[in-house]
Amino acid sequence: MSNTYRFVGSRSEIGDKKLTKFGQAFELEDSQVPHVLGTSSAPGVPALPSPEFDEIGFTEQELSLYSDPYSHAQANEAFQEKKLKALRALHELRER
């Protein structure tokens, strides 16, 4: 079984798969999850399960405007707060 994950880093690669956009959706087989998302000491791709990402409440406009990680320095406060929430959720996910 596979689930959808959303990318919250700047750039990652999983084999041939490239993740370059903040919020980019990608599918992962359940069996791959520990080998791709990693742990706190050997972290892999910074990504959240889609439902947890959606809970944070990024708008479509924000994800479109700030899909390029280089644009984040100019992002508004609302986006920055949501991004911080996403990164904290990622930390908690890896600590579980």
Next chain:
Amino acid sequence: MSNYAISRQERIYLLTESTFGTIPAVGNTNACRHISSGLTAVVNNYPRPDKTGTRSQVIGVLGRKSATWSLSQSLAGSGAPGTVPDCNPILVALFGGQPVTSAGVSNTYTLSDPSPIPSLSMYSFRTPSTITQRVILGGVVAEATFQLGQNISTWSASGTGIWCLDTANFGTADATQKGGLGSFPVEPGAPVTNGQPTVGFTGVATFDGNVIAEIQTATLRIRTGSAVALDTFGSYYPVLAEGEVRTVGLAFSIYDSDGTGLQDLKQKAVTQTPITVTLQMGTIAGSIWTWTLNNVQVAQPSYDDSKNRYMVVFPESMAHATSITVRDELSLVIS
């Protein structure tokens, strides 16, 4: 016909060892992009010193065995503040421990002097898989050098290790050489790498509280004084790592000007009054490396007129701990 090994077709995997010389299981998330690598087994040969009656040398005996390693790479964070970078095992071995994580914000590395000294395993997997594959076990960081001012920031690290195991010799390897492996693993199928490289001419350089925009280059060199012990009685291999004094030095060059920041540095080079230096490398969140060097005693500079503008070249200036009970000469925050 034999297959060639193309230099570009190599991936490195880094792992923090929990037991010196025991290779942890390798997985996709241990991959770390790199520029060049060196993994070398060291086998000594001792010639018998006695006279033979001729001037010819006779065959020697097998001596101590160990390894050396080196790795250079782009300076890259994980791309997600609060997540350690792919190169974390080297940083852990360099600083002496895992960083303190501020969730979603940063990872802070500070110096410590743990015993035993942290070690790492480093795999080099090359293509095709029939080419000799290697792994360093018991790797200890001796030196790391970070460069500021390039197009892409780069850094390198090197050190010694217990052994460099390879597939060509796995069948006859002894228990120490195998580092706990029952078989030599194949490369993980979907290597995961993270983060953007840091643009080397972006960031902020602050010397003694003054931002110096005219800085051109800086080289931060950390010599840990750590090495595997090569004098153990009863073992051909290093059985532990030992540490000497640690030194942290910063060499840098600045376009000459009459700015107050540079004037201050020229004066501090004469008085040897210690200063604090902060080097922020990069400006993109998730790949910002901020170094703080305390108690830097600025070395006497020289003047270089080989470019259009005069350059003031400060040779390696050493950072120091504030007192005999702390190790605050250097810290690193990746945010």
